[in-house]
Amino acid sequence: MVYITNPETKMSFYPLSVILSQNKLTGENFTDWKRNLNIVLTSEKHKFVLLEACPPEPAANAAKVVRDAYEKWIVSDDMAHCYMLASMSNVLQQQHQGMRTAADIMASLQAMFGETSTRARFEAVKAIKNSRMKVGMPVRVHGSF
Numbered sequence: 001m002v003y004i005t006n007p008e009t010k011m012s013f014y015p016l017s018v019i020l021s022q023n024k025l026t027g028e029n030f031t032d033w034k035r036n037l038n039i040v041l042t043s044e045k046h047k048f049v050l051l052e053a054c055p056p057e058p059a060a061n062a063a064k065v066v067r068d069a070y071e072k073w074i075v076s077d078d079m080a081h082c083y084m085l086a087s088m089s090n091v092l093q094q095q096h097q098g099m100r101t102a103a104d105i106m107a108s109l110q111a112m113f114g115e116t117s118t119r120a121r122f123e124a125v126k127a128i129k130n131s132r133m134k135v136g137m138p139v140r141v142h143g144s145f
Contacts, residue, residue, distance in 0.1 A: 020087035030113035046076040
């Protein structure tokens with residue numbers, strides 16, 4: 001078991017990020033992986049990068065609060081990006097490592113494995129199972145549709 005000391009609270013805790021390393025994304029487990037990722041990102045206050053667009057890069061003379069908000073988003077996105085890539089299979093890592101933001105990775109994964117693709121897959125299998133040959137139609141013609 002891994003323990004990390006939090007210098008602000010002087011307490012030791014079991015890091016939630018371990019659940020990601022123990023449950024790597026392989027595709028079939030997308031829903032569970034996403035739930036675990038959300039738990040980790042929420043606990044470490046990085047989840048907002050999946051929900052909010054990156055603020056525009058501030059000008060050199062921008063107010064400190066604007067520069068700080070931008071820097072916070074960049075740091076949190078880097079952390080989310082790393083958590084996501086570190087917690088997926090090597091094949092998925094290679095497919096997603098060049099993506100710009102954590103939100104881009106999540107959008108790609110959602111398209112690949114999310115509920116909409118699951119529904120589409122279900123409908124396709126259902127259509128195949130329910131398809132019937134017409135009486136008198138050659139098998140060859142039936143298979144070409």
